[in-house]
Amino acid sequence: MNRLTGESLLDFYDIEQQIKARDREIDHPFSKDLQITAIRGARNYAGDKLIRVAPPHKVLDPKNGPLIAVRLHIVSRKTLGGLQTDLSARVLNDSGEVIKGLYAAGEASGFGGGGLHGYRALEGTFLGGCLFSGRTAGRAMALEAEGKE
Ligand SMILES: Cc1cc2nc3c(=O)[nH]c(=O)nc-3n(C[C@H](O)[C@H](O)[C@H](O)COP(=O)(O)OP(=O)(O)OC[C@H]3O[C@@H](n4cnc5c(N)ncnc54)[C@H](O)[C@@H]3O)c2cc1C
Incomplete structure (x- = not known):
């Protein structure tokens, strides 16, 4: 190796x-x-x-035996972090206040789409949360654009 x-x-x-x-x-x-x-x-x-x-x-x-060495190429599979959002996918600052006009969805907003399934989410449940948080963000942005937020 x-x-x-x-x-x-x-x-x-x-x-x-x-x-x-x-x-x-x-x-x-x-x-x-x-x-x-x-x-x-x-x-x-x-x-x-x-x-x-x-x-x-x-x-x-x-x-x-025999022993086999495997060279790994590591990819990042989950962020386990991300931007803190509220239930409308609006990004919050360090004090928990909404940063106007900034939205986050999917892994960018945390584990499996804003941690939708909680901190102990099961494997295989992430994509759904990512899609759902995208939908939430899209709807909230549309409402904001219409001035109805
Ligand atoms: C190997 C693997 C297996 C998985 N299996 C499952 C499973 O079985 N079931 C399940 O529910 N979930 C699974 N997941 C998790 C799920 O795939 C992810 O949670 C989900 O795809 C994240 O979606 P996303 O849109 O938030 O991010 P991504 O799908 O990562 O999309 C982000 C996009 O942004 C693009 N991008 C990044 N930087 C920039 C930039 N600067 N400018 C423009 N574009 C940029 C990237 O190229 C990418 O296309 C798996 C993940 C991995 C890695």
Whole structure:
């Protein structure tokens, strides 16, 4: 991977140490390793155990090899932030007052369209909120243009 990037970003011995430490936790029935705990938790559900979540296994066990390195290109999928808006998609300033003439919709106004489904929104519910906040903003802008806001 270092050859691919032309930079020494990865230290072999550091990575080996981390993986060995992680593999040791597989033998630990009360491990607090978050990933292993999550795998064990998911496998308590029959559906996940049967088709989705492989049994926890050691990365460095030769029978689980060969090791494959994957170069990731990270994209930003959610903002988890955005401009604060009111229910008419009008942007608010730091004091919570409306900034006249400024509207925001979709991810620009926060998680899944102004946080329409709350802070713990489920995956797959974002596009609807983005479209709806766009509609809200459009209607509010039309009313403002007609002087009926
Ligand atoms: C991989 C992935 C999977 C997803 N799966 C789902 C799913 O299954 N269900 C679901 O509901 N949601 C899903 N989402 C979330 C959903 O797609 C987004 O919340 C939604 O598309 C955001 O819409 P938007 O119009 O706010 O922003 P965007 O769709 O990001 O639109 C913003 C637009 O602005 C343009 N732009 C940016 N800067 C400028 C500029 N300076 N000048 C002009 N144009 C500019 C961009 O090119 C882009 O076209 C997924 C998102 C990703 C990334």
